[in-house]
Amino acid sequence: MKVLITGFDPFGGEPINPAYEAIKMMKGNPKLCDLVKLEVPTVFGKSLETIGEAVEKERPDVVICVGQAGGRFDISVERVGINLDEARIPDNEGNFHQGKSIVEGGENAYFSTLPNRAIVKELKENRIPASVSYSAGTFVCNHVLYGLMHLIKTKYPDMRGGFIHVPFLPEQVMDKRNVPSMSLEMICRGLELAVKASVENTEDINYVSGETH
C-alpha cells in the first residue's frame, strides 16, 4: 500500500503551518505502507495541480490531505467537500474567491472515502482528541478536498481520499487570547495513527458521530 499525505504551506499571516510541520516529523512504517509526503501551496487551483501531479506520478492507494484549522480544539476528520470557493481572505497568490464553483457544473459535494470514524476511534483510543467534522469551510482546504475527490471519481476510481484538519500549535496561540492548541508531537502522532487506520480499514466503521447543527 502507498499513502500520499499532503500539508499546506503557511497562510493567513501565520509563520508556519502545523499541517506540514507535523508531516515532516512523521515516521514511516514500511511494514504498514509506503508513505509519500508532499507540501502544497495554499493557492486555489495550484494546490490541486500539485496534488494531481503527485497522484499521477505516485499512484497512491490513499491520499490524505492535511490543513490547519486555527481555533479548533481537536484533530477533525472532514466528511464532505462542497463545490464552492468563498473566502474572506485571499489565498497565497492573492486570489479572492466568492461564490465560485470549484468544478463548473460538477457535483454539489463529494463525501470523503477515508474511514473517517475509524480514524477518530483510533485517535481517541490513543488519547488524542478527535472528531468528525461536516464542514471543511470554503477556503483552500475545502477546495482541495472537493477537487481531490473529483479527481478520484473521474480518473482513479479505486483510490481513496479525504482531508484532516489540525489545530494551531502552542507557539501560534502565544499572543492570541483563549485560542486552543495541540502539541506538534500529538498532531504528528495523530497523523501517523490516521494513516494506520486508513490502511487497515478499507471501509468505514460505525462509531457514534454527528452534529445537531
Place this chain on the structure above:
Amino acid sequence: MKVLITGFDPFGGEPINPAYEAIKMMKGNPKLCDLVKLEVPTVFGKSLETIGEAVEKERPDVVICVGQAGGRFDISVERVGINLDEARIPDNEGNFHQGKSIVEGGENAYFSTLPNRAIVKELKENRIPASVSYSAGTFVCNHVLYGLMHLIKTKYPDMRGGFIHVPFLPEQVMDKRNVPSMSLEMICRGLELAVKASVENTEDINYVSGETH
C-alpha cells in the same frame, strides 16, 4: 408571492424551541407577501412529510425552514444540505441515525436557493448579528434542508427554499455556563427581515462571506 416558514418543536431536552416561538410572533406584511406558518416535528422523515404536505397544499414561492442552533452566536443562513443523517441524540420519536443517506442514491448535497448573502446583509444592516453557515449539521435540521431541496428539485423547480438557524433564547442559557443567546424579539425581527430579503431578491447578491475551515 407566498412564503411558507416552518419551525421545529422542542428537542434535546429543551422545553421550547426558539425557532417556532419566534415564528409565532412574526407579523405578516400583506403588501410584501402571504406568510404561512407551520410547526414541524423534530423527527426524521415525518418532518419532511409535514413540509411536503404543506408545500403541496399551499404552493408557496419560497420555503424558509428555521431551527435552533444552541451554542451559535448569531442568526446563520445555511448554504448547503448534505445527504447524511448522523446524530448523537435520538430524534423526538427515538430514531437514532448513523451514516444513513436521506435519499438513497440521491445527490450528495444541495445548495440552498434562498438569497443567503442578501439575507445576511439585510440583517446586519438592521444591527442583527448574522452570517452564512456552510454546515447545518447532520441531525433533523440538515435532514429538512436536504429533503426540502430534493423535493423542490424533483417536483417544484420554480420554488425557492433554504434553512436558517437561530441561537438559544436567554431563558434557555440561564443554567448553562458561557453559552450565547439572542432575544426572542431580535430573532423574530431577523426572520421578518429574512422573509423580506427572500421576496425582494430572486437571486443572491455578492456579499463577502466564507470560512477558512
Place this chain on the structure above:
Amino acid sequence: MKVLITGFDPFGGEPINPAYEAIKMMKGNPKLCDLVKLEVPTVFGKSLETIGEAVEKERPDVVICVGQAGGRFDISVERVGINLDEARIPDNEGNFHQGKSIVEGGENAYFSTLPNRAIVKELKENRIPASVSYSAGTFVCNHVLYGLMHLIKTKYPDMRGGFIHVPFLPEQVMDKRNVPSMSLEMICRGLELAVKASVENTEDINYVSGETH
C-alpha cells in the same frame, strides 16, 4: 432611599458603551427609590473623582457602578475589587498602568456590599442570564470598584456599593466572530432589577454561586 447608578463612556475602540446606554434608558420607580444617573470617564483617577463628587453631593444609600465586559455572556455582579491597576490598553486619556496600587498602602481588596447573590437571583427569576463574578479585571472597572469601596469604608460607612458588568450589545459584535451579546432592553431591565434587589435586600442572601477557578 436614593440610588446612584453610574456608567462609563466608550473605550477600547468601541463607539458606544452598553453600560451608560442602558442606564439612560432606565425608568425610575419613585415608590422604590430616587434614582440618580451619572456618566463616568473611562480614566484612572478621574473616574473616581467624578464618582466621589456625585456621592458627596447626592449622599446616596446605594452606589451601583456599571461597566462593559466585552466577551462575557451574562450580566455579572462583581464580588471583589483588588488594589491593582494593570492594563494592556491605555485609558481614555492615555494613562497606561502596570503593577500600580490604586490606594498606596491600602487594603489588598474590598468586597462589594451590594446583595450580589440576591441580584443574580432576581435577574434569573426574570429570565435574564446573570452570575456572580470574582474578578472585575485590572482596568478602570476594577479601579472604580476598589476606589468606591475604599471611599465608602473611609468616609461613608453606612453607604453600600458595588459593581455590575454587562455584555456587548448585538450591534457591537456584528463584525466580531463568535462574540456573545445581550439586547439593550434586557441589559436595561437587568439594571432596573438590580436596583430593586439592592433596595430590598440590605444584606445578601444565600444563593449557590462560586467558580472552581
Place this chain on the structure above:
Amino acid sequence: MKVLITGFDPFGGEPINPAYEAIKMMKGNPKLCDLVKLEVPTVFGKSLETIGEAVEKERPDVVICVGQAGGRFDISVERVGINLDEARIPDNEGNFHQGKSIVEGGENAYFSTLPNRAIVKELKENRIPASVSYSAGTFVCNHVLYGLMHLIKTKYPDMRGGFIHVPFLPEQVMDKRNVPSMSLEMICRGLELAVKASVENTEDINYVSGETH
C-alpha cells in the same frame, strides 16, 4: 534555595489531576534548587494543614501550589487570593461552602509574592502559552492560595509563595466538546520553568499584563 511544589489530588469527577501528574514528572535541577514535591487533598482546611506541616518541616524559600483549571487555555499564574470559600461543588470530603471566610476577620485578599510576570515571560519565551490571572476562583485552589499567603504573612515573612493553574490534559477532554487542553510534557516543562523563574527573580519584573474585565 529550596522550593516546595504542591499539586492537588483529582476532584470534580476527573480520574486524574494534571497538576500532580506534571509535578511527578518534573526533573529537579540540584544546581538551581532543592525541589520538594507534595500531593495535597482537594479538601477545604485539610489542604492547608498538609501544606502547613510540609512548610514547617521543610522550611522552603519558595512555595508554589499548582491546581487544575479545566477550561483554561494556558498556564496561568495567579496574582491574588481572596478571603472567600464559595463553591458549586463539594470538596473531596463533601464539604460544601458558600460565602464563608477562609480566615475569620483576616485580610480581604493577599497578593502572590512569586515573580508572576517573570514566570509568564519565561514560559512564553519557551513557547508555552501562559498569562497572569487575577482570579483563582473560590474553591480549594483559591483557598490554598489565600491560606498559604496568610501563613507566610503571619509565620514565615521571608518565604515567598503563590499559585499556578494548569489546563486539562488531552485525555481529559476526549469526551467534552470544544474544551482546550495542554500536553503533560508541556505542563511539566512549564512548571520547571516556573521554578527556575521563581528562584532567579526575587522580585517581579514589569511585563505587560492585565485584563479589562
